[in-house]
Amino acid sequence: MLKLQNKSILGLCLFALSVTSNANNIDERTQVFNIMKKYVESTACGHTFESSGDLNRTNINNVYLISNDRDTGNTVYFVFWGGDVGCNVGSGTMSYYMSEVSRYSKSRPFLVQNNDAFGKNVNINFRFIQNIRKIKNDEFEIISWNYADDKYGGVDGGNNFPANKFKYIVKNSDGGWHISKQSLIEQNN
Template sequence: MKRVLLPALLFAVPILSHAGTEAEERLEALGLLIKHSETVACDTTFRGHKSARELLKNVHTIERDEEIGSATYYILWGGDMGCNRGAGTSSWFVSEVGRHSDSRPFMVRTNHAFGERFASEVNPRFIRELQRTGDRQFVVVSSELAGNDANNFPSSRYRYTLEMQQGVWQVVDKKFLGRNEY
């Protein structure tokens, strides 16, 4: 019995570790990030959705190599990191989830996929949209507080274009989209 079971397990391991389809991987990366968010944040944007379809629009494939099984996904999500539960403590995050080969698991690599400098140029508290527009380019729609704005009511909405340049994400364009109405 042991002789039959061991070869069956050895044969099954490559099949189980082989990269799935991109759709399966995106779903797996999203599921992992949802579990991760439960350990680091409260009141996340993952709550209240009846299906993954709506959430999958915020999962963006960055790279995927079927031959070695590596993959990287950027996922937009929001929540109260650290569960401070105060006015202005919720924010949006772009997390990087990936793996280096099909024999390794997906892991949340960072909650700041665009780098720490991103938050100094784009206010992450008010992100409303993330779109991949090219191989090394994203568009982010977010808002900014102006002079007399209340803490949770930014008046100005902008579209930022981000590009990967020399291994770092840079804001290369900022366009005013109008005033927010409340």
């Protein structure tokens, strides 16, 4: 009876720890979301944090935990959003971004680090992203259109109508993000 009671108590403690950890993660995600919203409101127009427009609205589900060192507090989030950075209000000035918001320790605040969290070497046209899905902390699936090229062909319909729709798998390995798989899923001819 004592063994069963100890297992029950251990199970209850683990459950409580998991609920507390999940609640902390939700609180942190909300904090990161609000920081990113303030940043976007001060740098872009027609953005996905606004309540109107035909853009996909940014919400808490667009905040992705990438890494978290519970001992030090070093934590990295990626936030997916869209907008016209610099408010140029022209044809082709709207784009989507994956921004990094992180902190170095528990005693430091979360800060927006950049708007290209995957780095400069990930050759995806962020203007035409249709869907993004986190597979794991170090892997994302992205659906986006891109312009015609020698490898895939296709016919562009001008600046705002690229020829090829791709599914990309983006992974973080060997110290950086890269496209590990690219599949053509639709093409304008």
